[in-house]
Amino acid sequence: MNISTATHLEVSLESDVIEGFLKSRDEVSFADLFRLYTPRLLAFYRVHGCEPGLAEDLTQEVMLTVHRKASQIRDHTLFRAWIFRIARNALFRDHYNRKRQVPIIDIKRGVERAVTSVGAAGVPAFEFQQWMAFLDTGERELMTLRFIEGWERQEIASAKRIPVGTIQWRVFKAKKKLAPHLASVKPKGRARDRVGGQAVSRGTQ
Numbered sequence: 754m755n756i757s758t759a760t761h762l763e764v765s766l767e768s769d770v771i772e773g774f775l776k777s778r779d780e781v782s783f784a785d786l787f788r789l790y791t792p793r794l795l796a797f798y799r800v801h802g803c804e805p806g807l808a809e810d811l812t813q814e815v816m817l818t819v820h821r822k823a824s825q826i827r828d829h830t831l832f833r834a835w836i837f838r839i840a841r842n843a844l845f846r847d848h849y850n851r852k853r854q855v856p857i858i859d860i861k862r863g864v865e866r867a868v869t870s871v872g873a874a875g876v877p878a879f880e881f882q883q884w885m886a887f888l889d890t891g892e893r894e895l896m897t898l899r900f901i902e903g904w905e906r907q908e909i910a911s912a913k914r915i916p917v918g919t920i921q922w923r924v925f926k927a928k929k930k931l932a933p934h935l936a937s938v939k940p941k942g943r944a945r946d947r948v949g950g951q952a953v954s955r956g957t958q
Contacts, residue, residue, distance in 0.1 A: 784922060
């Protein structure tokens with residue numbers, strides 16, 4: 754098989770995966786899309802200087818946006834350009850937020866902050882147990898290994914004898930399942946709001 758033929762087959766496979774997802778938008782077709790684009794998005798963010806953890810967070814944010822907004826795509830041939838426009842926007846937004854250094858509630862990192870703060874003042878252990886109750890046994894074990902025990906994706910994949918991409922996909926699904934519940938949790942103590950671009954603490958006015 755020459756390079757030209759291999760490239761044609763790769764393009765054809767990508768088109769089939771995109772079309773399958775845009776037509777059905779079910780979990781199976783999205784899993785195929787996730788496996789196809791996750792390595793490409795991670796590579797995109799690495800090229801732009803992102804550390805592995807940030808690249809993974811941004812990649813999962815992009816895929817969650819794609820899952821939510823796929824119905825907006827009218828011309829299916831523009832899908833690839835659309836997904837990488839979302840990726841660039843996520844990167845610019847992250848740079849902008851870091852530059853401003855304004856506290857912002859960020860759902861895409863909410864799970865990590867929550868599960869790594871178990872037992873801390875802001876996240877009592879019972880709240881962690883409540884959140885984990887929304888996950889099945891396998892998801893709870895995976896999230897505990899990843900965010901409580903601090904295992905890397907490669908370590909989990911090796912221990913479970915499954916591909917790293919499968920670990921990424923399962924973490925993504927668990928985060929997506931928890932996100933609506935974490936979004937409704939109000940922080941204890943001095944909550945901060947943004948008013949006119951300034952951070953304001955409640956209870957001190």
